[in-house]
Amino acid sequence: MKELSAARITDAVRRLCIEANCHLPRDMRTRxxxxxxxxxxPQAREILxxxxxxYEIADRENQPICQDTGMACVFLKIGQEVHIDGDLTxxxxxxxxxxxxxxxxxxxxxRDPLDRVNTGDNTPAxxxxxxxxxxxxxxxVAPKGFGSENMxxxxxxxxxxxxxxxxxxxxxxxxxxxxxxxPPVVVGVGIGGTFDKxxxxxxxxxxxxxxxxxxxxxxxxxxxxxxxxxxxxxxxxQGLGGRTTALAVNIETFPTHIAGLPVAVNINCHVTRHQTExx
Amino acid sequence: xxxxxxxxxxxxxxxxxxxxxxxxxxxxxYTARDAAHxxxxxxxxxxxxxxxDLKDSVIYFVGPTPAKPGQVIGSAGPTTSYRxxxxxxxxIALGQTGMIGKGKRGPEVIDAMKEHGAVYFGAIGGxxxxxxxxxxxxxxxxxxxxxxxxxxxxxxxxxxxxxxxDSLGNNLYETGPAAYLAAxxxx
Numbered sequence: 001m002k003e004l005s006a007a008r009i010t011d012a013v014r015r016l017c018i019e020a021n022c023h024l025p026r027d028m029r030t031r032x033x034x035x036x037x038x039x040x041x042p043q044a045r046e047i048l049x050x051x052x053x054x055y056e057i058a059d060r061e062n063q064p065i066c067q068d069t070g071m072a073c074v075f076l077k078i079g080q081e082v083h084i085d086g087d088l089t090x091x092x093x094x095x096x097x098x099x100x101x102x103x104x105x106x107x108x109x110x111r112d113p114l115d116r117v118n119t120g121d122n123t124p125a126x127x128x129x130x131x132x133x134x135x136x137x138x139x140x141v142a143p144k145g146f147g148s149e150n151m152x153x154x155x156x157x158x159x160x161x162x163x164x165x166x167x168x169x170x171x172x173x174x175x176x177x178x179x180x181x182x183p184p185v186v187v188g189v190g191i192g193g194t195f196d197k198x199x200x201x202x203x204x205x206x207x208x209x210x211x212x213x214x215x216x217x218x219x220x221x222x223x224x225x226x227x228x229x230x231x232x233x234x235x236x237x238q239g240l241g242g243r244t245t246a247l248a249v250n251i252e253t254f255p256t257h258i259a260g261l262p263v264a265v266n267i268n269c270h271v272t273r274h275q276t277e278x279x
Numbered sequence: 280x281x282x283x284x285x286x287x288x289x290x291x292x293x294x295x296x297x298x299x300x301x302x303x304x305x306x307x308x309y310t311a312r313d314a315a316h317x318x319x320x321x322x323x324x325x326x327x328x329x330x331x332d333l334k335d336s337v338i339y340f341v342g343p344t345p346a347k348p349g350q351v352i353g354s355a356g357p358t359t360s361y362r363x364x365x366x367x368x369x370x371i372a373l374g375q376t377g378m379i380g381k382g383k384r385g386p387e388v389i390d391a392m393k394e395h396g397a398v399y400f401g402a403i404g405g406x407x408x409x410x411x412x413x414x415x416x417x418x419x420x421x422x423x424x425x426x427x428x429x430x431x432x433x434x435x436x437x438x439x440x441x442x443x444x445d446s447l448g449n450n451l452y453e454t455g456p457a458a459y460l461a462a463x464x465x466x
Contacts, residue, residue: 041459041462043455044459047403050403050406050409050439051403051405051406053409054403054405054406054407054408054409055408057408057409057412058354058408061408063353063354063408063411064344064353064354064407064408065354065405065407065408066354066356066404066405066406066407066408067341067342067343067344067353067354067355067356067358067407067411067427068342068356068358068407069344104344104345104346104347104353105344105345106342106343106344106345106353106427107426107427108342108427116314118425118426118428120426145405147358147359147381147382147404150359178382178383178452179381179382179383179401179452180359180361180381180382180383181359182381182404182405233456234456234457234459234460234463235456236455236456236459238381238401238403238404239382239452239455239456240401240441240451240452240455240456241455241456241457241458241459241460242456242459243459269404269405270405271405
């Protein structure tokens with residue numbers, strides 16, 4: 001059994017909160033630059049250029065890319081052979097507290113959905129844990145902004161709706177969102193499982209780099225097809241028209257029930273942030 | 280070529296702007312988002328005095344990140360505007376002439392804009408680091424307890440924004456994508 005102190009998890013989460021918010025991952029930068037070349041509408045290209053200079057400034061000056069520094073979504077893959085010394089949930093929340101304080105990040109969490117009093121330190125985190133073989137702990141912090149989160153959708157389709165039903169729903173969610181989630185967006189899609197599992201898969205899909213396609217040739221093709229359909233909508237960067245409505249579509253799937261076909265669409269903006277560290 | 284827009288923004292100037300105009304806004308604007316709008320409208324309902332002068336005012340829907348030492352403001356890009364739809368008509372009726380945000384607005388807001396002569400600007404969402412640099416001065420006006428949601432007065436210089444909806448109800452979110460698709464069709 002490997003011993004790991006909760007304090008090390010706190011330190012890592014603190015660091016990852018700051019890094020994720022100030023430094024856009026390389027796959028996103030490359031994809032944004034590629035889309036500038038593919039974009040044939042002048043105003044759209046201009047907006048993409050501004051988006052690029054924004055993440056460059058943020059990177060250079062250790063400044064948050066976006067003022068919505070999000071709810072801290074923390075994904076832990078915990079090796080079964082690791083023993084964590086201390087309270088794991090509290091360790092993660094303490095990391096968020098320190099990261100958002102020390103990093104001058106915005107505190108955007110309210111303690112109750114209806115009384116809406118700010119917790120003042122961006123806690124609690126949204127924490128997902130997964131047990132995996134081995135003796136390591138992998139921590140991913142993905143701050144999630146709510147301009148795009150609010151435009152997400154879930155639907156329990158009928159099995160007879162099939163592939164066309166899935167495609168239509170995904171495209172419709174992006175179309176209805178229009179300019180609101182700060183396009184160009186990254187579209188996370190979860191298909192299968194249960195109501196909650198589909199939503200979780202959609203969120204998890206957003207962690208995958210935008211230049212990595214689904215392992216399965218079928219879903220990899222579906223990702224490409226959906227991206228093409230979405231980029232034919234004409235919404236464009238910021239919803240002002242253009243080709244670049246989405247930068248990528250990432251799909252994750254899971255077996256489901258004979259009676260069901262759950263589909264969840266989690267939209268993320270052009271500031272799709274995540275940083276990972278392994279302890 | 281960008282149009283230089285002075286804030287506070289007179290009704291006449293607001294009415295002269297058209298959807299699609301690229302603007303650089305300079306002058307005094309206010310920050311307010313969900314919680315501050317709610318409080319302002321509660322004061323209006325109770326017939327009480329407001330902490331800011333709404334006449335010719337431009338309100339920026341923003342909740343910035345905290346300023347680091349030596350900074351005026353942190354990252355400060357627009358938040359999604361539709362959450363202010365329940366409140367904007369009341370403030371427009373009381374003299375507000377400009378809104379800066381991003382995303383769609385409801386018919387009740389557009390009606391108020393047409394009736395009173397107001398304009399809705401879009402700033403680029405997700406570009407907070409860039410837009411924060413246009414803010415030269417920041418002063419707290421009200422509701423410090425709201426943290427990032429407090430109302431502040433900002434002095435901005437050449438703040439880039441595009442007119443999304445004008446006082447005639449023209450809407451760039453409809454005409455922009457339509458123009459792109461029509462041009463694509465022709466090719």
